[in-house]
Amino acid sequence: MTIETEKPSPSAGGDKTAAHSSGSAREPQTGKKSQTGKRLQEQVSGRPRAGRLARFKRDRSLVFMALPAVLLLAVFAYLPMLGNVVAFQDYSPFIGFADSPWVGLDNFSRVFGDPDFWMAVKNTLVITAFQLVFFFPIPIALAILLNSLINPRLRAAIQAVVYLPHFFSWVLVVSVFQQIFGGAGLLNQSLRANGWEAVDVMTNPDTFLFLITSQAIWKDAGWGIIVFLAALSAIDPAQYEAAAVDGAGPWKRMWHVTLPGLRSVIVLLLILRLGDSLSVGFEQLILQRDAVGAEAAEVLDTFVYYTGVQNGDWSYAAAAGLIKGVISLALILAANKVAHIFGESGVYSK
């Protein structure tokens, strides 16, 4: 999604100075040039540009409307950012932020020297890479397949079914898997009934990567097709016709028309996924970490949770969390830069 933010137009600067000099809420008298700019602005935004005070008076109900959300974010998103100071302290809940001793970067050097932390990093990156290869292409293939259906009713019905699991909670999804593949689940029951060995799927660290990826596919691959379907419906049918007239068969049309039509969406989602590399299904993993053990299931988020909230090593966990947050931010910005270089619009445009 490209989020367009209003670029400050040249006339806005003129308005500002004018409002200051006249000091009144009246329409500022500016030069002829910015008058035309203003008229242009009027056409674009539908609201005449006025002095700052006048604009506040005119728009104050809009500002008040946005206020509750801003306040909530200030408290629950921005205050915690400040709360990251505990990463530089030896924080104890009994002493509080103000009186906990400052320790500089000690927590960070402890984190970097901790093999458990590196294990969590490794697991996180392995899961991300694995799912990029085995999960990411599935919605694309499904969308193309679904789009080739001629009957719109059938298509809508299948869409309705495959979107559904996205709305189930992770607890529910893992429970469903437990019931089917668990030690006492459907699969093992029927294996035993036919005299075969039961297989261990839910608690086996060696196959854990496959397990969580299939869970993720079951839950979200269907939902993932929604954006590809939208992109597919935006491809001009005339392109297919022209290709067909030129003798391209179905596969050639897919390669030369369909896939190029999906390119920008694929790039965009790839960027988002890469920027999000360090977050892998937190709830999903925390639900199953006990069953398969930390060796296979410890990722960065669970590491922070267990060291901090469970073991009370607040400052240490906050340091690990802060490292993750900063690297994630850098990844998003870098991925977006790459997208711009490739001529795609990326997550946000400048």
Next chain:
Amino acid sequence: MSILVRNTRKPDSISQRAAWEEEPGVVAKAGKFLILGAVVLAVLGPLYTIVLTSVSSQATITQAGGLVLIPGEITFAAYQQILSGGVVTRAVLVSVGVTATGTALSMVVSVLCAYGLSRPGSFAHTPILFTLLITMFFSAGIIPAYLLVSSLGLINTYWALILPSCISVFNIIILRGFFMGIDRGILDSARMDGASDWRTLTQIVLPMSKAVTAVIALFYGVGYWNAFFNAVLYINDSAMNPLQVVLRSYVLQGVTVPGQIDVGQGAAASPALQMAVIVLAMVPILLVYPFVQKHFTKGVMIGAVKG
């Protein structure tokens, strides 16, 4: 998303294969339906057997050796048992209460904010928008969030399940995108007639945005209903646990479902009890989903694309 969404197909007309398009071969056709059939079965199969097991009698379950695939004797004993007071009943009430309150609050705050930001060039538009967007790129992390909630004294209150997750910037952006797409002429004429922004919002914009508000309300509602980790983090009093936490303890952690030990007459089978808890966690979603589902593409994609 910088793709242009034009729905080139009319949803309810049976579209024909284009004249230039060749009829796919038998193998291709069969393969296509086989794959799609398998996908649909993979989604619905587990749900079918879970629902069926939850309403099966002990005898049927024993005979099937676990999950029931072929309907046998049907009984609703499991539901009677878990819904006649006790842990599950209380958890359902907690979840319903939190979901209803939270969704209402989230919708009010988000719709107001989205409308407030729907006119670029209005006072403080850009700074406010940036305040929102930055939180999409950097989140403070679990530890500071926990410390904040605990220093606000919200631990072991239902507010801890609502306030920290009250707004999703993503949802606001979708709503905003939709509001921005509403024909300016309509809004301008309302203003000419002397309607305030509040009135324009409630009497013109909202009635025009039913599909997108329904979808966003579904997103928020599902979020609250499914929230599991917030409760693990912020709620220590087991009497206040929402349904997801209870589901986890019964199905994944092997805690005995209350009443499971009674072997008295009419007692429900233990797999049936577990399945019944799973079904309870699904039911609200299955109830709301069909009504909102058809608006997904229309409501969400257009909003996101314009966002």
